[in-house]
Amino acid sequence: xxxxxxxxxxxxxxxxxxxxxxxxxxxxxxxxxxxxxxxxxxxxxxxxxxxxxxxxxxxxxxxxxxxxxxxxxxxxxxxxxxxxxxxxxxxxxxxxxxxxxxxxxxxxxxxxxxxxxxxxxxxxxxxx
Numbered sequence: 001x002x003x004x005x006x007x008x009x010x011x012x013x014x015x016x017x018x019x020x021x022x023x024x025x026x027x028x029x030x031x032x033x034x035x036x037x038x039x040x041x042x043x044x045x046x047x048x049x050x051x052x053x054x055x056x057x058x059x060x061x062x063x064x065x066x067x068x069x070x071x072x073x074x075x076x077x078x079x080x081x082x083x084x085x086x087x088x089x090x091x092x093x094x095x096x097x098x099x100x101x102x103x104x105x106x107x108x109x110x111x112x113x114x115x116x117x118x119x120x121x122x123x124x125x126x127x128x
Contacts, residue, residue, distance in 0.1 A: 005127055008058040011078060015103055015111050019053050024111040034117035041118075042086040042097065049116060052099065056080050062123040067104065077114060078103045081123040098122070 018024050026049055028035050038044060060080045067075035080101045085094050100123065102115035 003061075003064060003126060005058045008061045008078075008127075011105070012056055012058065014109060015078075015105055016054055016056075018105070018109050018111045019050060023109060024053075024113060026113040026116055032115070034120075035115065038099075038117045041089055042095075043089055044086055049113075052082060052084055053101070053113070056082060056101070059125065059127050061126050063126070065102075075104055075106075078105075079115075079123070081119060081125065 015024075026035065026046065028039070060082050061078070062081050063079040065077040065079060067073060067077055080103075082099045082101060084097055084099060086097050087094050098119040100115055100117055100119040101113065104112040104114050106112065
């Protein structure tokens, strides 16, 4: 994979513009239990999630994946990681949480936040 930092900066710029304009959706359906769990385990809401997305930088980029769902193979999914401090909903206090964030930016510049949850495994960062 040959990806330039400028490519990721451009991609993030488009994602942030869409998110800033409300042209995005954070998936929290039955197939996205990990996303739901983040909101159950920590004191976080849509506004905080939006702020985290808007704070992403090219150095947070981890991988570019092919969408493997039938009929969507032409789509590319971008994976980022971000360490944030969140308040545990049922714990003793704040905790540093490593997030796994995966985007699908559609051709109409609508962004689907496919994954927004705790990392299951440490990520490898492309530019670090």
